[in-house]
Amino acid sequence: MLGMPLRRRLRLLVATVTAALLALLATGTASAIQPGGITDEARLMNDLFWIVTIAGLIVFGLVGAALVYAMIRYRRQNDELPPQFHGGGKIEAAMVGVPVLIVIGLFTISMIILVQIDDKAEDEALTIDVTGFQFSWQFAYNLNDLGTNTDPNAEGTIAVIGTPANDPILYMPVDEPVEFLLKSNDVIHSFYVKDFLYKLDLIPGRVNSFTVTARETGDFSAQCAELCGTNHALMRFIVRVVERDEFDAWVAAEAARQLGDGALVSASGTQGD
Amino acid sequence: MATVAVPQLSGYHRPAVLDWIMTVDHKRLGILYLYFTLFFFAVGGILALLVRTQLAVADNSFVGNDAYNQIFTMHASAMLFLFIIPVWAGFGNYLVPLQIGAADMAFPRINALSFWMLPPAGILMFAGFIVDGGAADGGWTAYSPLAQQTGVGMDMWIIAVIVLGMSSTIGAANFLVTMFRMRAPGMTMFRMPIFCWTMLVTALLQLLATPVLAAALVMLFIDRNYGGQFFDPNGGGNVVLWQNVFWFYSHPAVYIMILPGMGIVSEILPVFSRKPLFGYKAFVFATIGIGGLGFSVWAHHMFTTGSVLLPFFGFMTFMIGVPTGVKIFNWLGTLWGGSISFPTPMLFAIGFVSMFLIGGINGTYSAAVPVDFALHDTYFVVAHIHYVLFGGSVFAVFGGLYYWFPKIWGRQLNERLGKLHFVLMFVGFNVAFFPMHMLGLDGMPRRIAVYADSAGWEALNMLSTGGAFLIAVSMIPFLIAVVMAFMRPKDQPDDPWEANTLEWATTSPPPDYNFDSLPPVRSERPLFDARHSGEEQGH
Amino acid sequence: MAAHGTAERQGMTNSMLGFILFLASEVMFFGGLFAAYFIARADAPAWPPPLTPEQIAEGVHLELEVLLPAISTGILVLSSVTMQYAVWQIQKGNQGGMLWGLFISLALGIVFLAAQLYDYTQLHFRADDTIYGTTFYTLTGFHGAHVAGGALFIAVVTVRALGGQFTAENHEAVEASSMYWHFVDVVWIALFTVLYIIK
């Protein structure tokens, strides 16, 4: 390569670098084609992600191509001065107009999706109280608010508490809306489940909430996403999405363990539908 | 003005060091700024290498969790507050008076004061590492209440940032007065070099946004030390208040960190395309537009707090893409139809355009609010940060250094080494930071010291670490080129690049008083006009 | 040297423009503090916010007496007038009139500060009780510091005036100190209104 004339060497350089970049980009997008989340909400967000990605790739592709083309086509050949234009009204108007259109389009779509995500009947949702603390989580279930199948007579709450060394498991049923109430008493944490494609902060002094409907069962790893001190990295947890009867069985077992036999009776009533 | 020049001339009898310490000359202060900030680029870079070493493999225990938090906090603090913000003041100090044909800044002594506030602040901030409890470790964003839990290093950080902010505020006032009042005859506002325009808008942002950060830091200091309740919900305070006030400064601050870089690129591209900047006025208005819009998007850093007006801030954030797009098209239009050569400064400028484009587009992902719910506080955002700040600002810094090196030091940096530097840095940069997009999409949160093996993030992290070390290696040819240059005599002509703006109308380096005579200024390219007067100038 | 062509332009001097820009940054600083105050107030269930039983037992109560601060406000406004008087006098070249204006403004400023310090001793809450006390002392404290700074500025100007340094043509420092003084005055009026008047 060193023996070549400078110009060819440069052209080779530009070409290699562009190729390398495109390859990187391709791997990047390819690896992003992953199961688009496990909740209804996540699927909406995943759609939006792809819309933005396509718009972004088009912009990048066009601008990048123009850049590379200009660099090759207009490289210096001789000492002649090129025409000295300073810009023109029409092109400059297009420079503003086209991006404005793209931007308004993307904004509109993202707002439509935002509204759809927020638009959930939260009344019949199962509610889980999530409390973040330095450095783990507590998930509390109110026995008389276990969602559509709640036995209204069950009393008390059951809770799962983790430690940095022992990731807590958050049980939730599949195919029904689940509402999370997020609280913190020390510093800000963030409830982040990658497969929900969603996170929301736990902020001292306020309660945040969101609702999702999971569509897949399984274990999904999750963790705190807001720097909260020394062991922030260890504030992990597992979301275990299970079928309703499995969920009820787990609730019954936990209730028996945590609240004693009395609770077991009424809690196991939740299975009797 | 002569009163300013006289002590400089008699300075031959003083020890050189004293000369530098006492100087009020804008060029010397500019050089001091450059040395200071490049030193902290190295410091911040070494901290970054520690970060990358820790993250290279899963479950690593190279540095502990506490140390890790200090390291990345100080990495960002050094890079932002001690490198990239003041480095523009360095270029600005050197160049603005020269580019507008003035003999110095409006207030030379205040100018020296702005510079000399930096070293104590830098020392204070880094002295945190030797006190009990260590350096600040709450992230550069210092979110409360976390920022109230940590040791005295945090107080030192707060004071240091306040001092740095004061330096930047009075520096901004100085730049504004200089540009408003000291322009050479014939240099109207719309004939000012584009770098000056970007410094002007930057200075306005600094003047109006930095005091708000000072107010926020004062409140944090009161909360920490005097039992204040600003950010404490138990006493009626509001946790999210910190974020609102902090980002009210820090979003405009990201444009403080990039606009002068855009200015540098807009000086380099026309020179090596041998054409005027395409759409000078559009560029100026886009810069003003970015500055203005910059004040209305701060809450896009807070989409997941559940307490911001999502549609408004989402919309404004998207809108910032429009004036920024105008600039991208200005640069393309400048190249288009030109006669382009590729010396090192031009390579860095083109590197800037392409990499900043990626950084802008991946910033746009976060403007789409629901997408940000997924991406916020993941490595996707870390990728964004570095594509704009490294791919953007740092490339512009090096572009500017290669471009103005002959002017400032009277010598050329070796072209071969320069190109090697560029290639290594460009490749290393992409290898280091592109994988972070994928890591973010794969759910890796930022600011974590360790990740589990089972997470599956190790391969990409390893790649990224390799890239980071390649960036470090890329500095070797640069340093060699600098040393080689300094071993040669000052041999550069006034205008080695066939440039356009007034700084090239004087000797390299310029004399104390800057100019013996100024060419007439009849456009934004006085030197071009002088070279081609009489010729057909086309339009 | 063609660079001489860059000499200062018509109108305001560079120093004055620089000073005005500095004031703009001061406005933004207080803007940040005010914003915090309004957000805290909007968040609170009531204003002044409710106290805990322990705090009440300790004798904390969140009340502000309006009379003394109202008089202080009058004093500060008056001092702005006398300060402006000093500027007008020196614009006419009347050094004696200017000196009187400066003296009286300085004295009034010191009275204001004394009154504010006295007022602090009369309050039954501290900065660390609730957000009410935190915002109150931060806002008035930073304002007080600015009054003190302004008074120092006037004192320096007065000394220079005693030395006969100012004339009808050359009295920039007098104008700058008076602008600064008006600025602290306006900030105080805003503070007095939101802290003491608006319920």
Ligand code: HEA
């Ligand atoms: C130099 C610094 C810099 C710059 C210039 C920018 C530019 C932009 N940034 Fe960035 N940003 C940071 C530095 C910067 N940012 C930092 C440091 C953080 C993290 C802080 C932290 O938490 O630590 C951050 C975080 C950050 C977030 C928060 C992410 C999160 O935490 O969840 C968001 C959200 O919207 C965002 C958006 C944007 C946008 C829309 C732009 C726009 O200005 C980009 C505009 C540019 C383009 C869009 C490309 C060119 C345009 C065209 C070719 C036209 C056509 C294009 C379209 C129509 C889309 N940034």
Ligand code: HEA
């Ligand atoms: C201008 C801004 C800037 C720059 C240039 C960089 C440069 C780099 N950054 Fe940084 N970074 C930030 C701003 C910046 N960063 C910010 C704002 C954050 C967010 C922090 C937070 O969350 O609070 C961040 C966070 C951040 C993280 C995430 C940490 C985490 O969330 O846990 C990582 C991880 O890889 C990283 C890596 C790097 C790397 C590898 C470089 C490399 O490019 C560095 C390359 C430079 C060098 C290698 C130095 C080279 C010089 C020498 C070696 C000279 C030799 C010296 C002598 C001879 C004296 N950065």
Ligand code: CUA
């Ligand atoms: Cu909790 Cu991070």
Ligand SMILES: [Cu+2]
């Ligand atoms: Cu921002």
